[in-house]
Amino acid sequence: MAQMQPDRVALIWFRQDLRLADNPALTAAVAAGQSILPLYVLDDDAAAPWQTGGAHRWWLHHSLRSLAASLRKFGAPLLLRRGSAAAIVPEMARAVGAAEVHAGTLPEPWARAQAAAVAAALGDIPLRLHRASTLFDFDSIKTKTGGVYGVYGPFAKACHARGDIAPPLPTPDRIDPGPAQPSDDLDSWGLLSTKPDWAAGFRDTWTPGEAGAADRLTRFMAGPVCGYDIGRNVPGKHLTSMLSPHLHWGELSPAQVWDAAQKAGSGPAHDVFNGEILWHEFSAYLLWHFPHLPEKPLRPDFARMQWRDDTASLRAWERGQTGVPIVDAGMRQLWQIGWMHNRVRMITASFLVKHLLVSWQAGEAWFWDTLVDGDLAANSASWQWIAGSGIDSQPFFRVFNPVTQGEKFDAAGAYVRRWVPELAALPDRWLHAPWTAPADVLARADVALGDTYPKPLVDLAAGRDRALAAFKTMRQVA
DNA sequence: TTTTGAGTTGTTCGA
DNA sequence: GTCGAACAACTCAAA
Numbered sequence: 001m002a003q004m005q006p007d008r009v010a011l012i013w014f015r016q017d018l019r020l021a022d023n024p025a026l027t028a029a030v031a032a033g034q035s036i037l038p039l040y041v042l043d044d045d046a047a048a049p050w051q052t053g054g055a056h057r058w059w060l061h062h063s064l065r066s067l068a069a070s071l072r073k074f075g076a077p078l079l080l081r082r083g084s085a086a087a088i089v090p091e092m093a094r095a096v097g098a099a100e101v102h103a104g105t106l107p108e109p110w111a112r113a114q115a116a117a118v119a120a121a122l123g124d125i126p127l128r129l130h131r132a133s134t135l136f137d138f139d140s141i142k143t144k145t146g147g148v149y150g151v152y153g154p155f156a157k158a159c160h161a162r163g164d165i166a167p168p169l170p171t172p173d174r175i176d177p178g179p180a181q182p183s184d185d186l187d188s189w190g191l192l193s194t195k196p197d198w199a200a201g202f203r204d205t206w207t208p209g210e211a212g213a214a215d216r217l218t219r220f221m222a223g224p225v226c227g228y229d230i231g232r233n234v235p236g237k238h239l240t241s242m243l244s245p246h247l248h249w250g251e252l253s254p255a256q257v258w259d260a261a262q263k264a265g266s267g268p269a270h271d272v273f274n275g276e277i278l279w280h281e282f283s284a285y286l287l288w289h290f291p292h293l294p295e296k297p298l299r300p301d302f303a304r305m306q307w308r309d310d311t312a313s314l315r316a317w318e319r320g321q322t323g324v325p326i327v328d329a330g331m332r333q334l335w336q337i338g339w340m341h342n343r344v345r346m347i348t349a350s351f352l353v354k355h356l357l358v359s360w361q362a363g364e365a366w367f368w369d370t371l372v373d374g375d376l377a378a379n380s381a382s383w384q385w386i387a388g389s390g391i392d393s394q395p396f397f398r399v400f401n402p403v404t405q406g407e408k409f410d411a412a413g414a415y416v417r418r419w420v421p422e423l424a425a426l427p428d429r430w431l432h433a434p435w436t437a438p439a440d441v442l443a444r445a446d447v448a449l450g451d452t453y454p455k456p457l458v459d460l461a462a463g464r465d466r467a468l469a470a471f472k473t474m475r476q477v478a
Numbered sequence: 479t480t481t482t483g484a485g486t487t488g489t490t491c492g493a
Numbered sequence: 494g495t496c497g498a499a500c501a502a503c504t505c506a507a508a
Contacts, residue, residue, distance in 0.1 A: 143506060151485065151505055233487080275486075299504095346487065385486090397500050398488055405488090464489085468500095475501085 017104040017250035022168035024130035037178035055338040061191035066209025076177035086117035104132030109291040138288040201336040213246035235341035236414030244373035283381035294380040297389030307359035323454035326406035329419035338372035350400035355463035360387035406432035
């Protein structure tokens with residue numbers, strides 16, 4: 001008969017790594033303890049002002065439910081607590097006599113501060129942080145002179161040159177539960193939106209959780225990835241991976257995606273997809289090294305930029321009522337399913353920042369609140385990119401023409417007709433610029449501009465000129 | 479230290 | 494319709 005020993009308990013603090021496979025924190029916790037305690041803490045105060053956005057909370061609710069179900073199969077209930085992680089994690093660790101706490105590293109400034117506070121409050125109990133959300137350690141990718149990359153190309157080249165992406169870890173064979181602890185009821189957190197039109201559109205589109213993520217990945221790698229270099233630009237078809245929300249919550253890891261892409265094949269399309277994974281990586285890297293990325297322009301001269309304070313235009317943009325079809329289609333898709341096709345994100349963002357001359361921070365805030373994949377790194381890096389205030393140095397001639405873009409990437413009009421049904425009867429030729437259509441064409445399509453569909457908020461040529469002039473002025477004021 | 483080549487996703491104009 | 498050049502000058506990364 002073996003001598004009875006006190007359980008060695010390890011606590012895993014789940015953050016944005018809501019999965020069991022390829023989870024180094026979980027694997028380490030299982031290795032470190034005879035029994036483990038899985039915990040998730042909803043800590044809105046720590047994340048302010050970047051706490052989980054409205055649409056995003058819907059996802060979190062379902063993802064936590066999924067994770068809890070997976071853990072229950074091991075007999076290890078997921079403990080849910082709401083409040084300050086710096087108080088709750090140490091309290092629980094002490095209550096069960098935990099030997100170690102394991103968690104994933106995150107690039108968000110608030111999350112770094114939160115982890116530091118937890119580590120300090122834990123005192124003697126070590127907090128072990130693991131790389132769980134990226135392919136590489138942020139501090140390990142440096143230029144030849146030890147600097148931080150500020151251009152994507154050389155960064156990606158450096159990533160490829162390393163060639164040391166480890167294969168994904170398997171799901172642990174067993175997870176023995178630690179001592180019982182009190183847990184909140186997930187429903188009591190009220191994460192589900194009270195807006196009825198959200199839930200319906202979201203449910204039809206998404207399956208949050210590790211299994212849903214794996215399924216999405218499998219389906220993408222079985223087909224669309226092979227034509228990704230071209231297909232990713234066609235918003236009327238489902239040829240992008242749609243993995244972003246799953247990646248944000250860590251329902252699958254970049255290493256798993258990378259691994260699946262390698263196994264799916266090689267060629268130009270796969271190269272483009274791999275590049276997108278590295279863009280995801282680069283965004284997190286930038287946020288890590290430039291913590292002010294979500295608030296302040298990376299390029300200092302943009303502090304002088306004279307953005308227009310135009311609430312009416314901003315509201316029209318948010319609601320998909322700008323009178324520019326592809327812009328409105330994108331904004332309505334965003335509202336209804338919490339996601340927008342990447343090509344259209346660029347078009348809508350460019351329209352706000354350039355044609356309407358409204359600050360990128362205003363657009364960033366709306367996306368943050370409405371995207372299910374709202375990721376602080378990707379969202380702020382991308383908005384800065386489109387505004388021209390971030391990395392990449394050719395912003396001046398990049399004013400997307402939403403009509404040209406629509407005709408080029410939604411030539412058959414499937415996307416606009418899907419999301420702006422009041423224009424559905426317009427012939428292709430006029431669909432992307434209804435204000436240029438002859439009166440009889442509009443009448444036959446039951447379109448009354450200014451009535452059934454708005455007139456364009458700005459003249460596109462005038463808006464473009466105004467933007468170029470504003471950017472020029474910004475540079476001249478020295 | 480200085481030099482060199484290049485910079486995710488575009489548009490417009492004129493030949 | 495198609496194609497190449499222009500669109501500012503600057504910054505980055507490496508040689």
